[in-house]
Each structure stands twice: as C-alpha cells, then as structure tokens.
Amino acid sequence: MDLFSSEKIKNILPFDGVTNYHGIVLNNEQCNFYYNELMQKIKWKNDEAIIFGKRIITKRKVAWYGESEYSYTYSKVTKKANIWIPELLELKAIVEKESNENYNSCLLNLYHSGDEGMAYHSDGEKMMKKDGAIASLSLGAERKFSFKHKKNKQRVDVILERGSLLVMKEGTQTNWLHRLPPTRKVNSPRINLTFRTIEL
Numbered sequence: 001m002d003l004f005s006s007e008k009i010k011n012i013l014p015f016d017g018v019t020n021y022h023g024i025v026l027n028n029e030q031c032n033f034y035y036n037e038l039m040q041k042i043k044w045k046n047d048e049a050i051i052f053g054k055r056i057i058t059k060r061k062v063a064w065y066g067e068s069e070y071s072y073t074y075s076k077v078t079k080k081a082n083i084w085i086p087e088l089l090e091l092k093a094i095v096e097k098e099s100n101e102n103y104n105s106c107l108l109n110l111y112h113s114g115d116e117g118m119a120y121h122s123d124g125e126k127m128m129k130k131d132g133a134i135a136s137l138s139l140g141a142e143r144k145f146s147f148k149h150k151k152n153k154q155r156v157d158v159i160l161e162r163g164s165l166l167v168m169k170e171g172t173q174t175n176w177l178h179r180l181p182p183t184r185k186v187n188s189p190r191i192n193l194t195f196r197t198i199e200l
C-alpha cells in the first residue's frame with residue numbers, strides 16, 4: 001500500500017472488525033486477461049459440502065491453490081489443493097502489495113450467474129491463521145456482498161466491482177458473517193479469489 005492510494009481505502013464495518021475496501025486495483029485490460037486465463041486454466045470443480053448432515057454438490061465451482069498439495073477441510077469435506085500457476089502468483093503479488101500482507105493459499109469461486117451465491121458463514125477454519133487477513137479479488141460480473149453482525153444482526157452491504165479488492169482483517173470472522181446473495185439482476189459469471197494464510 002502506498003501513501004497516495006491509502007485515501008481510497010476504507011473500513012466498511014462500523015464496529016467489531018476491520019474490512020477494508022480498496023476499490024478497483026486491476027485495470028480493464030488486466031481484468032479481461034485474468035478472467036479469461038482463470039476460466040480456462042483453473043481446475044474448476046463443483047464443491048462438496050455437508051450441510052445438516054447431508055452431502056450436497058454446489059452449482060458454484062471452486063478450486064484451491066497453494067505452494068504444496070496440502071489437504072484442507074472446508075464445509076466438513078477434505079479436499080486437496082493444486083499447485084500455484086503463474087497467473088495466480090502474479091495476482092497474489094498484486095494483492096500482497098496492495099494489502100501489505102502475505103498469503104500462502106487461494107480459494108477460487110466461480111459463480112456462473114446471479115442465481116449462484118454463497119450463504120452466510122465466517123472463515124475461521126482450524127487450519128487458517130487466527131484472525132489472519134483474507135483478501136478477496138473480484139473478476140467478471142459485479143455483485144453485492146453482505147455482512148451481518150453475529151450478535152446484534154446489523155447488516156452492511158458493499159458492491160464488489162470488477163477488478164476490486166476487499167480485505168477482511170482482525171475481528172471480521174469472529175464478529176461478523178458474510179454472504180454473496182443470489183440475484184436476478186446478474187446473468188453473467190463472476191470469479192472471486194480469496195487469498196488466505198493456512199498453517200501447514
């Protein structure tokens with residue numbers, strides 16, 4: 001983060017957490033380039049999860065990447081990571097510079113249209129660095145993203161623009177849930193990358 005860009009960075013949570021919206025960090029050309037590369041090169045798979053004891057397959061596609069083929073447990077199902085590809089390392093470098101943090105893994109989500117989303121949750125898996133930053137980079141369609149306070153249920157919405165960066169930091173996962181609500185207004189795909197630190 002440099003002195004001049006810090007003006008546009010703001011904490012969107014009113015209390016009990018820091019989540020900084022950095023605005024657009026990739027130009028139009030970079031957005032098109034990485035969107036197309038990731039669509040083709042990522043090993044997209046439908047996600048499996050156990051919800052209320054039942055195994056479900058999501059319409060949304062996902063992929064985990066990192067420096068080794070570590071196993072990780074997410075939504076109660078254990079999966080194996082893929083090794084970084086050059087395009088992801090380039091994006092990781094951009095995000096690390098902008099957020100002034102380091103990451104060792106990335107979860108990618110592909111929402112084919114507005115009828116795919118993600119329900120309220122927080123990202124506090126055992127393997128994740130406690131209260132570590134999670135940097136969320138968005139490509140493709142713009143979507144609304146919502147936070148809900150775990151105790152008083154206060155809500156905060158933010159529009160995640162194409163090429164934008166949102167960094168969830170201290171307090172966010174402990175005190176707030178977040179979701180990507182489904183919407184009828186969007187009928188084109190969105191790719192989201194969340195860079196994280198996993199303790200291996």
Ligand SMILES: O=C(O)CCC(=O)C(=O)O
Pocket residue numbers: 107109118123136145160178180192194
């Ligand atoms: O798609 C998004 O913007 C958020 C995804 C998310 O919350 C997650 O992968 O944990």
Ligand SMILES: [Fe+2]
Pocket residue numbers: 121122123178
């Ligand atoms: Fe999340």
